[in-house]
Amino acid sequence: MACNFTCKLANEKVVNMAVIAGYIQFNELGKTEFHYINQIADVFNRYKKADVQRFDCDNGAIFHYDFDAYQQASWLQTESQIATLIGHPLLSSSRSDDLKAMANTASLNTCLQQCEGVFSFCQFNSQLGSLVLATDPLGLKPFYTLKTAQGLLFSTNLGIFKQLSIELESDAEALTELAVLGYPLLDHTPYKNIKCSYPGEILRFDASHGVVKQRYFDWVALAKQNREVTDAIEGVTQAFRSVVTKAMHTDKKVLSTLSGGLDSRLINCELLRQGVELKSFNFSQSDSQDLYCAKQYASQNALKLEVVQVRDTQKLSVEQRLGKYWRKAHHNEYKTVSRPQISWSGNGGSVGLGAVFYGDAIYEAAKENNLDKLIQAYLDQQYAYLPKSVVHNASMLQQKLIDNLKLSFKPLAELPLEKAFQLFLLLNDQHHHLSIPNEQVCEFKMEFFHPFYSWKVLQYPLAVPVEYVRKHRFYQRWLKTSYPRAMLAPWQAYPGHMPCPIKVNYQSQWQFNNNNLMRFGELFKLWYEIMRFDRHQLIKRSHFTALCLLQLAHLKNAQPNIRIAQRFCQW
Numbered sequence: 001m002a003c004n005f006t007c008k009l010a011n012e013k014v015v016n017m018a019v020i021a022g023y024i025q026f027n028e029l030g031k032t033e034f035h036y037i038n039q040i041a042d043v044f045n046r047y048k049k050a051d052v053q054r055f056d057c058d059n060g061a062i063f064h065y066d067f068d069a070y071q072q073a074s075w076l077q078t079e080s081q082i083a084t085l086i087g088h089p090l091l092s093s094s095r096s097d098d099l100k101a102m103a104n105t106a107s108l109n110t111c112l113q114q115c116e117g118v119f120s121f122c123q124f125n126s127q128l129g130s131l132v133l134a135t136d137p138l139g140l141k142p143f144y145t146l147k148t149a150q151g152l153l154f155s156t157n158l159g160i161f162k163q164l165s166i167e168l169e170s171d172a173e174a175l176t177e178l179a180v181l182g183y184p185l186l187d188h189t190p191y192k193n194i195k196c197s198y199p200g201e202i203l204r205f206d207a208s209h210g211v212v213k214q215r216y217f218d219w220v221a222l223a224k225q226n227r228e229v230t231d232a233i234e235g236v237t238q239a240f241r242s243v244v245t246k247a248m249h250t251d252k253k254v255l256s257t258l259s260g261g262l263d264s265r266l267i268n269c270e271l272l273r274q275g276v277e278l279k280s281f282n283f284s285q286s287d288s289q290d291l292y293c294a295k296q297y298a299s300q301n302a303l304k305l306e307v308v309q310v311r312d313t314q315k316l317s318v319e320q321r322l323g324k325y326w327r328k329a330h331h332n333e334y335k336t337v338s339r340p341q342i343s344w345s346g347n348g349g350s351v352g353l354g355a356v357f358y359g360d361a362i363y364e365a366a367k368e369n370n371l372d373k374l375i376q377a378y379l380d381q382q383y384a385y386l387p388k389s390v391v392h393n394a395s396m397l398q399q400k401l402i403d404n405l406k407l408s409f410k411p412l413a414e415l416p417l418e419k420a421f422q423l424f425l426l427l428n429d430q431h432h433h434l435s436i437p438n439e440q441v442c443e444f445k446m447e448f449f450h451p452f453y454s455w456k457v458l459q460y461p462l463a464v465p466v467e468y469v470r471k472h473r474f475y476q477r478w479l480k481t482s483y484p485r486a487m488l489a490p491w492q493a494y495p496g497h498m499p500c501p502i503k504v505n506y507q508s509q510w511q512f513n514n515n516n517l518m519r520f521g522e523l524f525k526l527w528y529e530i531m532r533f534d535r536h537q538l539i540k541r542s543h544f545t546a547l548c549l550l551q552l553a554h555l556k557n558a559q560p561n562i563r564i565a566q567r568f569c570q571w
Helices: 035-044 095-104 108-113 158-163 172-180 219-223 229-248 262-273 289-300 318-328 360-367 371-382 394-412 417-433 435-439 455-462 466-482 509-514 520-532 541-552 559-568
Strands: 003-005 019-025 052-057 060-065 075-077 081-088 118-125 130-135 144-147 151-155 201-206 210-215 253-257 277-284 305-309 342-344 447-449
Touching: 019 035, 019 081, 019 118, 035 052, 035 060, 035 158, 060 081, 075 095, 081 095, 095 108, 095 118, 108 130, 108 201, 144 158, 151 158, 172 394, 172 559, 219 417, 219 455, 229 262, 229 455, 229 466, 253 262, 253 318, 262 277, 262 342, 262 466, 277 289, 277 318, 289 305, 318 342, 360 371, 360 417, 360 466, 371 394, 371 417, 394 417, 417 455, 417 466, 455 466, 520 541, 520 559, 541 559
Parallel strands: 253 277, 253 342, 277 305, 342 447
Antiparallel strands: 003 052, 019 060, 019 151, 052 060, 075 081, 081 118, 118 130, 130 201, 144 151, 201 210
16 A cells, blocks of 8 residues: 655654644545545644645545644654554653554554543554544543545544535534533534544554444443442542643643632642642632632742732633633743643543532432433423524424433443433543633644543542442542642532631622623624524524513523523534
8 A cells, every 4th residue: 555654754653733734535536525635634734834744645634733832742653554642641751652652553543542641642553454543531622523425534523524515404403402501412513424433442443344333432331339428539639640740741831710610729739749830820700709719829828929810710611711811822921831821721630530410309219210300301491491482393393302311322322321421421421611612722733731530540439339429529638648738728619518617708609690691792792693694504593583582682591592592613
C-alpha cells in the first residue's frame, strides 16, 4: 500500500496538535470522494501554517492542528504508521511518551484502559491498511464520524462537517436532548448522519471488516466493586494526588479557577499542597456567595485571586471566559505561568463525587427498581420538558426523549437501578459543560486539566453505597479527612445538599440566575437569529415572536421557553 507522508522520515518525527480530521477509504471504486480532502484542507488553511500538519496516502488524508498548549509533542510518524492525539491520556506526565506507548503497544485496548486523562487518539497503519480512532473512558473528547458511499469522514470537531459539501439533516431527537438536558444521549449529534463515539470506545476501519466499534473500558464492572467508606476515602485521596502530580509535570506556576464551591477549591488545595504557585481567576457576580466564599478561601491561604465580575454566570462556561480574559486579552501575567494555555478546571467534581443531580424522588424510584418513575423524576428535576407553544411536535419529541433515556439504561442493566443512575450521570451529564468549549478550542486556544474525570478517582465513589455519595456526603467526609483546610472557609453549597456550617449572608448563584432576565439587545439578537435560521423548522416562529414581545413588555417571564428555542438553533 503506497503512502506519501508530507514530511516522510526514516525515523520518528513529532509535532503538536489540538484538532484531528480526515477522510479514509478502503475500496477500489476510485477517488470520487477525495474532494472532501480539499475541503478539509481549506478549513485547516485558516490556521497558522506552521501549526498544521498533513498526511496523505492512496486511501485519503489526515490533518492536525495544534497550538502547543501542553508544550509536549503529539504527532508520531514512522515509515509504517502515523499516530496522533489531542488532550492528554495521562499514562505518564509526558503525552509524547504516552503517544509512543499507545502507537507501539501489542494490545491497544489494554493500554487505553490505563489512560485516565481526557483525550482522542488516531492511528493509521499503512502496512496493515487500518485506521483506529479512540476516545477517553468518559468520551469527553469524542470523535465524530460520517460514513460516506465509499469511506469514512472523521473529526474531533463537529463544526468541521458543516463546512463540507455534505447535506446535513437535523436530528430532532438529539436537538431535543441538547435543549432540555444539555447533552445528547447515545451516539446522537445534532445531525442524523453524523455519529458521536461512546465513552471508552475504539473504532477500527479496514478493507476486510469495514467499520467495527468496541468498548475498551468496562464501567459496569467498575461499578460492581464494593468498598468500605474508609478504604474508599484513602483510595480516592491517593488517586487524586497521583493524577494531579502527573498532569502538573514540572510546572512551577499554573493557571486555575477558584469559584465559591468545593470543586475548584479542592484543586487549588492540592496544587498548593504540592508547592506550585497559583494564578487563580474567579468569574462571578458582585455581592454573591460565589465571590465572597472564593475571597475568604483565597485570603486564608494567601492566594492571589483575580476577580472578573460578570452579569450572568451561566451565559458562558468558565473555559470560554478564561479564553477571553486570559489569553485573548494578553494578560500581564501570561508569560509568568509555566504553560499559560493550560488551566486547571473543577468540572466534574460535583457530579462524580457529590452526585449533585441525584435527587430524592429519583433515589426513591431507583430503590423501587422503577425505571419509568425514575425517568419521570429526572425530567421533573431538570425541568426537561419541551414547551408546546414554541416547538413543533413537542409531545412526540418528548416521548422520543423518554424512549432514548430508556435505551441509555440498557447497557447498565446488570447493575441495581440506584447504581445504574449514578453511572448514567457519569457517562452522560459530564458532557454538559464541555461540548461547546471543546468546539471552540481553536478560537480560545486553551486546554484544561480535569482531575475529577480520572476513572481512577471516580472508581471510589462508584464503589460505595449510593446513599452515602448523594448530597455530597462522601465528598465532604473526604475533605474533612484529607483536606480539612479546604473547609475552614465558607463555601457555596448546592440547594438540598449538605449545607455549609458557616453562615453566608449573600445570594447564591441560583438566586441570581433566577432573577437574571435577558436584556433587550440580547433578546432582539436571538429573535433575529431564529427568524433567519433555516437548518430546520422546529420552532414555531410566530409563537416565539409573541413570547419575546410578552417578555419585553414584562407581562410574562418567558425566558425558560426562549432559552429552549435558542438551544434548538445553536447548531
